[in-house]
Amino acid sequence: MTRPCILVLGTGGTIAGAAGSATGGGYRAGGLALDAMLEALAGLGLDADLVGREVARIGSQDIGWDEWRALHAACLEAIADPAITGIIITHGTDTAEETGFLLDLTLPAVKPVVLVGAMRPADAVGADGMRNFANAVKVASDRHAAGRGVMLVMGDAVLAARDARKAATSAIDAFRSFPRGPLARVTPARLDWFGPPHRAGEGARYRFPDSLPRIAILTAGAGMDAQPVEALLGIGARGIVLAGMGQGNAPRAVLDALARAAASGVPVVRASRVDEGLVDRNVEVDDDALGLVAARALGPARARVLLMVLVANGITDAAAVQAAFDG
Structure with a gap:
């Protein structure tokens, strides 16, 4: 053999x-x-x-x-x-x-x-x-x-x-x-x-990018204002992952600034700074109204990787980005 x-x-x-x-x-x-x-x-x-x-x-x-x-x-x-x-x-x-x-x-x-x-x-x-x-x-x-x-x-x-x-x-x-x-x-x-192969015969899910866009992780904290969001946009961030409190929450001023970023075409994903747990849509944060994406099972580090790949592949629409995180 x-x-x-x-x-x-x-x-x-x-x-x-x-x-x-x-x-x-x-x-x-x-x-x-x-x-x-x-x-x-x-x-x-x-x-x-x-x-x-x-x-x-x-x-x-x-x-x-x-x-x-x-x-x-x-x-x-x-x-x-x-x-x-x-x-x-x-x-x-x-x-x-x-x-x-x-x-x-x-x-x-x-x-x-x-x-x-x-x-x-x-x-x-x-x-x-x-x-x-x-x-x-x-x-x-x-x-x-x-x-x-x-x-x-x-x-x-x-x-x-x-x-x-x-x-x-x-x-x-x-x-x-x-x-x-x-x-x-x-x-x-x-x-x-513990189980059979779950991706047998499956090809690559996404094209490997020619370059990686700047995707930032913003960690939420009590008393924050909108300036960190504005600073990230000012240095050319093409996507933002929020490492939020609890189920991806943040102070109102931060969420409003992130909603403005999303409205301008910069995808925003809400993850959690908590070690483990799901971040679902529309629980404490009205994602539908704000145009934000829920990271589901992905923590901030892996959410950033997925968002980099998506943006590099031209996927920036909030609904399409949410579908990728749901998958």
């Missing part, structure tokens, strides 16, 4: 971090080259051949357009290559939900694409990177992994990129999945899926 061949795209992050001290608190993200990581992994006896390609060696707070474009192109190339079974992207955890969701929106779901990271650098006591990576290989090699969209593997859980978010700053189980739970549980020895 032919061994799976996995393309590993390295971007850096804590999984490639080096602290220089097993018990220290600080470290340098991306301090280890991908080749060094793969050499260490070779000693684990993983049942797959790994082919490495380094895209970047940075902390994921610095991930942006150049890295996203390179990752998307490399994934498309690997998807078209019959010799490649699946794709693993090593990534920092700070923005893994954004990279994963962007790729999920713009890649066909025909081969497994798995993001993997770590909460502790490679030379720290209790480092989790090697186990997470071995789990990612287990997922990317599995014949039942295709048709599930882009996935994130952390802490023995397989999460859909659409649902995954970082919910803790440093806990080893920092990621949560909402509104759906994990797709599977995984260890280096076993993989148990």
Whole structure:
């Protein structure tokens, strides 16, 4: 039987971090080259051949357009290559939900694409990177992994990129999945899926943009006025995501300013600064009257990614944007 061949795209992050001290608190993200990581992994006896390609060696707070474009192109190339079974992207955890969701929106779901990271650098006591990576290989090699969209593997859980978010700053189980739970549980020895592939044979949902428009996140707070909204419009924001209170609420002056922005053709999406929960239409805020969009299950970070893709694809009408968030 032919061994799976996995393309590993390295971007850096804590999984490639080096602290220089097993018990220290600080470290340098991306301090280890991908080749060094793969050499260490070779000693684990993983049942797959790994082919490495380094895209970047940075902390994921610095991930942006150049890295996203390179990752998307490399994934498309690997998807078209019959010799490649699946794709693993090593990534920092700070923005893994954004990279994963962007790729999920713009890649066909025909081969497994798995993001993997770590909460502790490679030379720290209790480092989790090697186990997470071995789990990612287990997922990317599995014949039942295709048709599930882009996935994130952390802490023995397989999460859909659409649902995954970082919910803790440093806990080893920092990621949560909402509104759906994990797709599977995984260890280096076993993989148990909780349901069938939900995107089998599905193509990319949206065209990968030629460039990304400026979409801003505005966090609501008590006592705010309209000036932050006006400032964002003044620097050319082509869309605004409100990280609102509760179910995406904000002071009246802020909502009125956002309604004026929406009326001028700038789509406005109401998300919540609360860690978990749905933001529905017309609950406390009259979205119909104000021309606003409810983010539903997406938090501010992923709502910004979806709105960037929509605006880049020429989708700015509030009803069409709402339909995308509902979907």
